[in-house]
Amino acid sequence: MFYRLTGVYQTDYAKDRALWPIPTDRWIALLLLAIAIAAPFIFQVHYVANYMLPWLIWSSAALALTLLMGVAGQLHFGFAAVMAIGAYSSIHLARFGVPFELALLGAGLISAVIGSIFGAAALRVKGLYLVMATLAMQYLVDWVIVNVPAISGGAQATLRTPDVSFLFIPLESVWLYYMALLWTVVVTLFVLNIKRSSYGRALVAVRDKDYAASIIGVSPFRYKLSAFFTSSFIGGISGAILAFCYYQAVTPEQFGFHVSIQLVAMVLVGGLGSVVGAYLGAGFVLLLPMILTNFVAGLGAMGILNVSASLLAHIPLMAYGALIIVFLLAEPLGLAKIYDNTRKYFLVWPFRHGQS
Amino acid sequence: MNHLLRKTLLGSAATITLAAGTSAQADDTITFGLLQDFTAVYTFVTDEYHQGQQDYLELINQRGGIEGKTFDTFVRDTGNEPDRGIEAYSRARGEGAVLVDFLSTPVSRAIVDRALDDETVMITPLHGRGDASHGETFPYVFPMMATYWAQATALIDYIDEHRGGLEGKTIAHVYIDTPFGREPIPVLEELAEREGFQLETFAYPTPGTEQSATWSNVRRARPDHVLIWGAGGGQPVSVREAIRNGIAPEDILSVVWLAETDANTVGRDRFEGVRRFEAVAAGTDYPIIEAIQEEVIEPGHGSGSEENVGTSYYNIGVATMAVAVEAARNAIEEHGVVTGETLRDGFYGIEDYDAEGLMPPVTFSPDDHQGGGMGRVSKWDGDSWEPLTDWFSAHEDVVWEAIERDAADFRD
Structure with missing residues (x-):
């Protein structure tokens, strides 16, 4: 009833392979896009500037990582370093006078090249060993940024983003939000399309068993490297967007190891390899602590929770930890699976054969 | 912008x-x-x-x-x-x-x-x-x-005035390897040149819970005084390692982040004599x-x-x-x-x-948001922090040079 399938016939292959073959899915996607576009005019500025904007940017980063970890099966625990490379390169390029559009591309390419060099470890090692190799990347990049003043921006180790314009539109005020939205929509469509292309299927083959993939003619060498390249490219540009559209000043601490862990958490909590999951995971990891902090602080202000400021600050942390456990116990495949279950339930509603 | x-x-x-x-x-x-x-x-x-x-x-x-x-x-x-x-x-x-x-x-x-x-x-x-x-x-x-620059110049001036001068001495700057740790280095280098002491710098990795490798290098440099520049858990480790490597507590001078809890961690008696900069009285x-x-x-x-x-x-x-x-x-x-x-x-x-x-006299103006940058040096007497000097500031020209330089970078 909600997802009307009656009358939906795929009469050619193109229609069958459409991104959203079921009209309801398509309408939901369009509705969400419309809300996102209209957001600055319908929501309070506080929520657009401090919730939706960072959520979009972190979602694009999580999409890049889910492409690598979920689709291609290569673990990466140094993804914040990839974003740092993108952020720093874009700022330096823009300061040299390179147009912002090219600076973004350049930042993506530099991140992609450096990311692939470290990704090359994946050709020899897998699983936990690959985690170690990518961790090494995190620490090396951190070290280089901190120790080379020309990169970090001198004694204060803070680089401000210069004023730039994108396609002749000066990047300020509400355009910061639309820039982030544009980038996230592009990445989303890209990852959705990868998943239904032969390239995506090759990545999945490599993920599931790399030597089986090589037997059927999929070169693990090429696909592993290209997965690192593509994902680092997107991650680098996401880092640049984060710097230009949100932080407006970068310091090394903003891309530390804990950020890498948060990115992995976004992908895992959201659901490995899922596009919806990347959004939900980023929302969970980024926004939930803010919401919980404000909720608990609100209780404190009403006098319901009369405890010290320190304990009040730790309660959201406990709640957050508990929620991660609850969600992962309830659905180990992540938030995306919860969405999927809900969708399948309504797909056949009022009947009960939606289990899968 | x-x-x-x-x-x-x-x-x-x-x-x-x-x-x-x-x-x-x-x-x-x-x-x-x-x-x-x-x-x-x-x-x-x-x-x-x-x-x-x-x-x-x-x-x-x-x-x-x-x-x-x-x-x-x-x-x-x-x-x-x-x-x-x-x-x-x-x-x-x-x-x-x-x-x-x-x-x-x-x-x-x-x-x-x-x-x-x-x-x-x-x-x-x-x-x-x-x-x-x-x-x-x-x-x-x-x-x-x-600021950290003012703290560094004050500590160096303290050595100059109260610990037998600077000429020909070796001072080690042992710091956590972050921008915060390296922030005072340009100012210290400038002072080393001006005052004729030798500056050796030693970084230890974050978060600073393990510093033994760094301190054996510090020992080799035979410093007369050591500045420790860290915060939180790394600070008691620095003090403990310094003492273990034969540096007398009174030759250990710390940035403002050294407190009663650090003394308790190291041991209140062993800690006796350690100096620190303080921006506000304890x-x-x-x-x-x-x-x-x-x-x-x-x-x-x-x-x-x-x-x-x-x-x-x-x-x-x-x-x-x-x-x-x-x-x-x-x-x-x-x-x-x-x-x-x-x-x-x-x-x-x-x-x-x-x-x-409670604090040094501060005066703010549209030019000076530091308020004068004064502080004093105190030592741990086994039980509490005992001030060794009056409120003072030193080498303000060097501090302001650093402030002007970075502020000019910011304006760019």
Whole structure:
């Protein structure tokens, strides 16, 4: 009833392979896009500037990582370093006078090249060993940024983003939000399309068993490297967007190891390899602590929770930890699976054969 | 640069209910946003510091506030994360906060541009950008206490004056490998050249819980004095390793981040003789702290454990709010209302204010947001911190050279 399938016939292959073959899915996607576009005019500025904007940017980063970890099966625990490379390169390029559009591309390419060099470890090692190799990347990049003043921006180790314009539109005020939205929509469509292309299927083959993939003619060498390249490219540009559209000043601490862990958490909590999951995971990891902090602080202000400021600050942390456990116990495949279950339930509603 | 999202839209009317709804500040309260890191990196200082801030504001409120206005705080944990800091900042502004304090370098750096755009006073005592002392470049940012550069020059001057001069000596700078740790190096190099001592620098990796490899190198350099430049858990490790490597406690001089807890960790007796820079006096023998004990703690209005009252970081918190309250008082006297702008002018009205001896006399002006950058050197006498010098500052030309240089970078 909600997802009307009656009358939906795929009469050619193109229609069958459409991104959203079921009209309801398509309408939901369009509705969400419309809300996102209209957001600055319908929501309070506080929520657009401090919730939706960072959520979009972190979602694009999580999409890049889910492409690598979920689709291609290569673990990466140094993804914040990839974003740092993108952020720093874009700022330096823009300061040299390179147009912002090219600076973004350049930042993506530099991140992609450096990311692939470290990704090359994946050709020899897998699983936990690959985690170690990518961790090494995190620490090396951190070290280089901190120790080379020309990169970090001198004694204060803070680089401000210069004023730039994108396609002749000066990047300020509400355009910061639309820039982030544009980038996230592009990445989303890209990852959705990868998943239904032969390239995506090759990545999945490599993920599931790399030597089986090589037997059927999929070169693990090429696909592993290209997965690192593509994902680092997107991650680098996401880092640049984060710097230009949100932080407006970068310091090394903003891309530390804990950020890498948060990115992995976004992908895992959201659901490995899922596009919806990347959004939900980023929302969970980024926004939930803010919401919980404000909720608990609100209780404190009403006098319901009369405890010290320190304990009040730790309660959201406990709640957050508990929620991660609850969600992962309830659905180990992540938030995306919860969405999927809900969708399948309504797909056949009022009947009960939606289990899968 | 950056006109933020909120700006344009605030202008375009219709959409904004938030601003109209909550930012209208009640006339009789002044709100400060204390948006600090209670849960991540700065936990070694935040609890005591925040408690000092709250207790001092409570003292003022108990006495009826200033000119009939009382103080309210808007408190949020940022977890040292810029995203949460930005959100908390925006919310605090919505609640009418005229002053914010993040006590977190990464967060306050992400807010600098926003605070300048929004004309909100941001205090960055002992954290954040040292070059924000340059008031012309950073009209709304107040480091308000000695910057790390001023601390380095003061410690070197202390060696010069009280420890047998500098000529021909070797001084080791042992620091945590972060921008904070390396911040004083250019200033120290300049002084080494000027004063004729040899400077050796040694970095240890974050988070500083393991430093033994670094200290065996320090030992090899046979330094006459050692500066330890870290914060939190790394500091007692530095002291312990220094003593283990044959450096006498009295030759160990620390940046401001060394406190009673570190002495307890190392051992109160072994710690005896260690020197540190202090920007604010420690202990309870000061009129303001005594007043807090009498009027806030004893009637049960304290915001935390009584044991913390009078500790180094508690007193720093008290001092920050003492200055802020003074600024607010000036703002009311001059303009009648406290907004970001009048509060900033209120800071400029502060002249030789020393919080009844709790801190060095500070004077703010549109040029100098550091307030003079004075401090003193104290030593651990086995039980408490005993001041060895009067309040002083040294080599201010070198400090201001560094401030001007970085502020010029910022303007670019």
